Structure formats: structure tokens, C-alpha cells
Amino acid sequence: MTVLVRAAVPGDFAEIARVSVAAYEADGQLPGKHGYERKLTDVPARAAAGELLVAVDAAGSVLGSVTFVLPGSPYAQLAGPGEAEFRMLAVDPAAQGRGAGAALVTACLDRAAAAGCAGVVICVRSFSAPAQRLYARFGFTRLPDRDWSPAPDVDLLALRLALPVAARQPSSIME
Structure with missing residues (x-):
């Protein structure tokens, strides 16, 4: 299956919301009253806070999405100086296992390297x-x-990937 990652456009937002909720529900991440479904479906806020990416198939159907952010973004939970972060990676349950998740991770790592980041941090549910x-x-x-817990019974594991020095691009070039 061919998977393309591109910047999301407003016409994708409803499908991003649907896919995000479906993926989180399928993984057992939405029971309870912690309100995360509202954050997942507030796609315009996600797009405004960082770079919202979608994985699409050859027909242009949204397979998944992710929000890529740098430190200082309202969506950055772990990223410190020199780090990037991605959040809310979700792949439609019907499309899982076809490479969309890996393509979205790769796109985030590429963006972090292009921004000159030394590493990428993320959170993942302890049971996922x-x-x-x-x-x-x-x-x-x-x-x-x-590791941290934003709400009762929501345990998040912190993960980090160091980026090779050779892969990093300076965020600005001085002439």
C-alpha cells in the first residue's frame, strides 16, 4: 500500500477527528471521564499549535494523523530545549498494519532533524x-x-529518540 504524508488541510479535519477517536477507542484509551476525546476532536486547535500531518492512501483517503510540536507549544508536554515532540498519533483501525503509523513517525523525525533538534520525545499509555x-x-x-499522569488512571510513559548529529540541520544558517 502506498502511504503519503502531507500537511493537513481544513478539509481533512472532520476525518482526522473521526480517525483519532476511532483509533484511541480501539486501543482502549478513551474510557473514563478525563475528557481526552475533546482534545482529539479539536483539530483546529491542534493545527494551530503545531504541524498537523496526515497519512493518506493513493486515493487521498486519510489513514491517520499526528501533531508535531516544538518546545513552547501548548501541546508540548515533554519537549525541552533542543527537542521536538509529537502527539496524538492515530491510525484508523481499518488501516492499521499498512505502514501509516511508521510513515507518520518518520515524517516527525525528519521535521525534528530539519529543525536541528537533538532528540524527539513522546508519551505513550502504559498499556498500549x-x-x-x-x-x-x-x-x-x-x-x-x-513519566507522568495528567489524570487519575492515565499513566503516560515518556520515550525519547536521540537524533544523529549528521541528520540534524541547523534551524537557521548564518551567512
């Missing part, structure tokens, strides 16, 4: 084995000292 396997394949490792 599929997400943990995906990130482990890329080489993300645990940062137990940065």
Missing part, C-alpha cells in the same frame, strides 16, 4: 503495546524520570 512496539522499532527508549 502496539504503540510501544512501533516506537521501539524506531529506537525510542524509556525516560522513567519523565
Whole structure:
């Protein structure tokens, strides 16, 4: 299956909201009253806070999405100086296993390297084995000292991937 990652446009927002909720529900991440579904469906806020990316198939159908942010963004939970972060990576349950998640991670890593970041940090639910396997394949490792809990019964594991120096591009070039 061909997967293309591109910047999301407003015409994608309703489908991004649907896919995000479906993916989080399928993974068991939305029960309870912590209100995360509202954040997932507030796609305009996500787009305004960072770079909202979509994975699409050859027909242009949205397979998944992710929000890429730098430190200082209202959506940055872990990113410190020299780090990028991505949030809310979600792939439609009907499209999982076809490479959309990996394509979105790769796009975020490419953006972080282009911004000159030394690493990328993310959070993952403690019980989300599929997400943990995906990130482990890329080489993300645990940062137990940065694990946290934004709400009762919501335990987030912090993960980080150091970017090779050769991959990083300076965020500005001085002439």
C-alpha cells in the first residue's frame, strides 16, 4: 500500500477527528471521564499549535494523523530545549498494519532533524503495546524520570529518540 504524508488541510479535519477517536477507542484509551476525546476532536486547535500531518492512501483517503510540536507549544508536554515532540498519533483501525503509523513517525523525525533538534520525545499509555512496539522499532527508549499522569488512571510513559548529529540541520544558517 502506498502511504503519503502531507500537511493537513481544513478539509481533512472532520476525518482526522473521526480517525483519532476511532483509533484511541480501539486501543482502549478513551474510557473514563478525563475528557481526552475533546482534545482529539479539536483539530483546529491542534493545527494551530503545531504541524498537523496526515497519512493518506493513493486515493487521498486519510489513514491517520499526528501533531508535531516544538518546545513552547501548548501541546508540548515533554519537549525541552533542543527537542521536538509529537502527539496524538492515530491510525484508523481499518488501516492499521499498512505502514501509516511508521510513515507518520518518520515524517516527525525528519521535521525534528530539519529543525536541528537533538532528540524527539513522546508519551505513550502504559498499556498500549502496539504503540510501544512501533516506537521501539524506531529506537525510542524509556525516560522513567519523565513519566507522568495528567489524570487519575492515565499513566503516560515518556520515550525519547536521540537524533544523529549528521541528520540534524541547523534551524537557521548564518551567512
